[in-house]
Amino acid sequence: MTARIGVVTFPGSLDDRDTQRAIRLAGAEPVALWHKDKNLHQVDAVVLPGGFSYGDYLRAGAISRFSPVMETVIEQAKAGLPVLGICNGFQILTEAHLLPGGMLGNDHLHFICRDQKLRVENADTAWTADYESGQEIHIPLKNMDGRYVADEYTLDKLEAEGRVAFRYVARGEAAHGYGNPNGSLRDIAGITNEAGNVVGLMPHPEHAVEPLIGSGRTDGLPFFTSILKKLVNA
């Protein structure tokens, strides 16, 4: 039996189907979860996908965070259930306070869509074990509210505890995907909770899992193989 990984669909989710596809390509079984359903249907892990749930009204992720499914996700994430939040999913995780800090509008006030260079800073989480620490990867980024902010104390704590999971690679040509794309503090692209089971990031690994599409890379696939290995070996 393989691992079952749930993907939540909120009103306004966009990347739920792509995420299911990435999970299938990695060799796990994707399970569609619905925002109004508290029941997680015995999944072994959950992905909160990208999109614009509730139109980003109030704040990105602020309304979804109170949906019935999130009650269970929050409770089980605290008990160790692996949860990955991508883009809007990351915003939902910060709004739910499963991850520290908050997400605000890009500093340049424009939507951004491009291939982005990232450095994997923590390859010990449930979702990053198939990467090498320090590895540079190239995956798509597309968002309006991608600016990660937190107070200095929280930022220092994240750094000291190795909880910055991904950083935008700041030095290099913008045309080749380098640079901080949104004004995120300390070039933070993604973070993890203390236990390493909850990870959130703005860029989209699920769009970089097949050589035939997108940037022609499969740099995002290790997210899904990492979790599969962890669940199968558990």
Place this chain on the structure above:
Amino acid sequence: MARVVVDVMLKPEILDPQGQAVQRALPRLGFEGISDVRQGKRFELEVDGPVDEAALARIHDLAESFLANTVIEDFIVKVEEVAEAAK
């Protein structure tokens, strides 16, 4: 009936690019002497029944848990009298 207003502002240490864009447009419009602009949100809540301490406490909780994200924002709750003439 009474109205309760919740004003939500980004914390002062957090960059507000929207406010900056507004501020930069001011000299072009002939407004001088405004050195900074910060943009926030205002919520107007029409409350059924009396706005007593208990009602205000509930609204405070609502503001703290939902209308504002206190990781990045501050908020204030105020009661506004609705004009009698509107009846």
